[in-house]
Amino acid sequence: MDHHGEVALPHGQAVPATMQAGGGVPEESQRSQLLHSLHETITNYARRAWEASQGQESFESFLHYLQSNSGSALAPPPPTDLSYPISNYYISSSHNTYLTGNQLTSDSSTEGYKNVLLRGCRCVEIDVWDGEDDSPSSSENEAEEGEERSLRKRLKGLLKGKSSARDKLRSAPPAAPPNSAASERIEPWRVDTNRVEPRVLHGYTATKEVPFRDVCSAIRDYAFVTSELPVIISLEVHTSLEQQAIMVEIMEQCWKDMLMKPPANPDDCADLPLPQLADLKRKILVKVKYSPPTPPAEANQAPVQEPEDTSSGSDEDMPAKVKKPKSKMLEELSRLGVYTRSYHFKSFSQPEARIPTHIFSLSEGVLMEVHESDPRGLFSHNKNFLMRAYPKGVRFSSSNLDPAVFWRKGVQIVALNWQKWDAGTMLNEAMFAGTGGWILKPEGYRGVSDATQQQHAASYANLDMYIEFFAGQDLPLPPDEKERSFKPYVKVELHVEKPEERLGERIPGGGEAREGEYKRHTATTRGCSPDFRREVLRFDGVTGVVPELSFVRFKVMDDDRMKDDLAAWACFRLDRLSSGYRMIHLFDCAGVQTKGVLFVRIRKQLSVSAGT
Structure with a gap:
């Protein structure tokens, strides 16, 4: 086993551990976000987006941006200050x-x-x-x-x-x-x-x-x-x-x-x-x-x-x-x-x-x-x-x-x-x-703070967020699914602090991991490179948001009569979810980085909140 530590997945495929989600390995993450080509549907939407921006750069430069790390919806982390206890x-x-x-x-x-x-x-x-x-x-x-x-x-x-x-x-x-x-x-x-x-x-x-x-x-x-x-x-x-x-x-x-x-x-x-x-x-x-x-x-x-x-x-x-x-x-x-x-x-x-x-x-x-x-x-x-x-x-x-x-x-x-x-x-x-x-x-x-309670530890904000979905490319399939019967839709969940958390009251659901407090989903489409027809999902007036401790989760689900299976996902800390025309790079249901992407436009606005 080399330093990449190959791991056998349930469906038999062996992949390097560094290609699995977990948070680390920034170099491997950056390499996995490079796209060698774009599907025709995404290219057509990209041209319209470039034309709407009044063509401040060449269309080829805009495509290169979308295919590079710069076009990723995930912003790079800030340098870690190692000087604290x-x-x-x-x-x-x-x-x-x-x-x-x-x-x-x-x-x-x-x-x-x-x-x-x-x-x-x-x-x-x-x-x-x-x-x-x-x-x-x-x-x-x-x-x-x-x-x-x-x-x-x-x-x-x-x-x-x-x-x-x-x-x-x-x-x-x-x-x-x-x-x-x-x-x-x-x-x-x-x-x-x-x-x-x-x-x-x-x-x-x-x-x-x-x-x-x-x-x-x-x-x-x-x-x-x-x-x-x-x-x-x-x-x-x-x-x-x-x-x-x-x-x-x-x-x-x-x-x-x-x-x-x-x-x-x-x-x-x-x-x-x-x-x-x-x-x-x-x-x-x-x-x-x-x-x-x-x-x-x-x-x-x-x-x-x-x-x-x-x-x-x-x-x-x-x-x-x-x-x-x-x-x-x-x-x-x-x-x-x-x-x-x-x-x-x-x-x-x-x-x-x-x-x-x-x-x-x-x-x-x-x-x-x-x-x-x-x-x-x-x-x-x-x-x-x-x-x-x-x-x-x-x-x-x-x-x-x-x-x-x-x-x-x-x-x-x-x-x-x-x-x-x-x-x-x-x-x-x-x-x-x-x-x-x-x-x-x-x-x-941190220890240097004078805050003595959770509700005083952060500046709370009100969030308005708008996500426009253009198209997908190379979406991974759920286990045992065929592309001809794959009917994907995207579910977006916003995980934010509940009022009971900061007030020391009983938290609904306790510490159970579950869906986000706010949920929206697109219409169902077809195939591994679907057209979402510019559908917009809105999160308006969400209160009590701490960007460093709030999260946005994208789940690509397969619309099925019995149970909707997870096909792919991506998850972002809110402060690292970039605005603008972006590519959301997807993990499959086994947590392995794929070439699958969602082409979206993200707008988010944070305004001052009273925090309660």
Whole structure:
């Protein structure tokens, strides 16, 4: 596999990961927007548009403009100012990165890490569990493993109240003398090449596993191919102390100087200010639960079973009677959370909430509750400290939350299932398109702002938008559709902030990813290069708009009696949707950049609003 990381799509086609949506790889995006020719229908409309503009340049120059990057509806991103502390940025983030499909039965694979990193993702998740003697080794990773056997083993160990992996580890080397610290009592088995090593999978399900070592190697190889901006590793640790020691060894071996090293004195981390983004280029940060150093008097005691934040939701939504108790964290592993120390969230008044290097991970449901109970505290906290939001565990199909709702709360890390194409991943593409995966927040959301509430963080505007559709060219077909029966129409959705969001009230639909608040669609046409006959869609008098946090989504749908299938799409942050005669470049339903375009004319006007 070359640095482009080819990915096999469901219909069998293999394409470079850099051609898939995700927000990153600006050079690849620019190349994909070059058109070698224009369909006759578009050329005819272009001539009329050129004549109406009084021919200020040659017609050939106008055609060249439409075929070049300059004619794209997507404006280039502004240069990213790297001088702010890292809490002042939105970070393109993945949830359950190892899964290739749904949350219950899909495979785990290193390909997920290669794929999202090449597409601009800067925060990936690893769920780590104790290894088993019959877990696939690096050299055996291609072998199929029976889902029934895998699930039976895990459930059997769960019902007995212990992990089968713990039984396998009883032959581990003996502990150090009783007076040694806990970190010295863990022997990482450095000389045993046949040792059991940790594995990555979605717990309590029939998902397949992959070796933790292979995941770390994939991250090493692909973390900084398309972006030099830092990568955050969100660790969900379900392993024993012995296996945690192996995790530390593997990460240090694989990542070497890329790994952000802890200071010599672990207590110094509590007082460290968050660094500027510029200081973390080509660095890997580990987000892991913080565990204070074990006093010598307690070092010989049995590990304490205690609750821990769960970042993926795999435990959170399970009945209490089947939950596995959390193990104590190994000090060496915990210390790797230099600027991303994870603490269990109780309230914004808890002492840990003032530690500069802390991070809270909350599920979408908990965040919605916090939004209603303490909106001021939520917004103020996220101006200066890191927070991660993730989909609730009952999203078995790997569907996504609405990231815009959480970005508008100031949440920096909104984790999405990148293997699922829905409104959530399309909005993520719009937010990070053509960037290195870190985006500076609007000024009112940064630590330098005096704003204490969401409603005071931005200047709200009224929007009037007019989109005239001329024609399409090379529109991709939905799966299993033939061109002769393809009946496309374009649906335009405007995703803007709801009044309830800024007022701290219950948000209709919660954090669910769904259609935009305002919707319009064209008439149905025919074929892959349709004529839309200059139909105009209007969005008049839309209030409470923040351009940097509002989005316009275009969906090409196939008009069908039973269900209208998605054929293609494009999504834009409103402030980057360019006015004038433009080409909208389309992704297909699998998120792959195509040669399909829509020729349109866009007019938008923003006027001052009271903001309520």
